Amino acid sequence: MRKSFLIVFLSLTLAFVTGNGVTQAAESKPKPKTSADFKDLKDLDASLKVKIDKWLAKGYFEGISEDEFGVNETISRAEFAxxxxxxVGLKIDPTLKTSSFSDVSVNDSVYGYALPYIEAIRRVDITDGIGNNLFDPSGRVTREQLAIFAIRSLNKDADARETKIEREDGTVSQYAKHHVALSKHLFAFLRSEEPFFGTLPANRRMLLLSLDEITVTYCGCGPSIKQMEKTS
Structure with a gap:
């Protein structure tokens, strides 16, 4: 009887300790931030807040500080990668220590974290760098670079090269003209009669608006490119 009581007592004690440990671990894991945690998003459009909440929950985005999201701030090429x-759901190898770009190093205290992501997007031809085997991780993503990244993420690079340029825009670099033309055709938020100003830095708002288009088409869970073109 005494032995049975001891076994029951020890079992209950073990269950309590284990359960308490699991609870403490769950409680110690920080919850993802939401748009409500950032003071600069207080008066932001509700529809954009929904997008921000979605990408914060997935861990794709972070604020630029504890209480500021920076929706109109620029984006480094490392963060963008x-x-x-x-x-787009690329396979990431976190064990990579060496980059194929000469200016990307795992020892970089600011941008070294991005090495596996940079290599992942190079592997699938989303980027080929800025030339001379350089990636420029600290550089700001420009509006025309964002257009190129978005089109390549959709695997539409070849289509971009065949896209007709309906109106000449001197604010877009020659190498980016066809990609910008196709991106304006596919992405409603980029359409405007105004100059594109391709060499100016893109901001986090632009990237947020493009992510839905990229993921919906890439994952196959939304309209296809042809359907998008028909409704454009």
């Missing part, structure tokens, strides 16, 4: 790699 990470977001795009996650968005």
């Amino acid at each position: 990470k977001i795009i790699a996650f968005t």
Whole structure:
């Protein structure tokens, strides 16, 4: 009887300790932030807040500080590589220590974290760098670079090269003209009669608006490119 009581007592004690440990572990894991945690999003359009909440929950985006999201801030090419790699579901090798780009190093205290993501998007030809085997991880993503990244993420690079340029825009670099033309055709938020100003930095708002288009088409869970073109 005494032996049975001891066994029951020890079992209950073990269950309590184990359960308490699991609870503490769950409680210690920080919850993803939401748009409500950032003071600069207080008066933001509700529909954009929904997008921000979705990507914050997935871990694709972070704020630029504890209480500021920075929706109108620029994006480094390193951060952009990470977001795009996650968005299109690329396989990431976290053990990579060496980059195929000469200016990307795992020892870089600011941008070294992005090495596996940069290599992932290079592997599938979303990027080929800026020339001379350089990626420029600290550089700001420009509006025309964002257009190129988005089109390549959709595997439409060849289509972009065949896209007709309906109106000449001197604010877009020659190498990006066809990609910008196709991106304006596919992405409603980029359409405007105004100059594109392709060499100006893109902001986080633009990237947020493009992510839905990229993921919906890439994952096959939304309209196909042909359907998008028909409704454009």
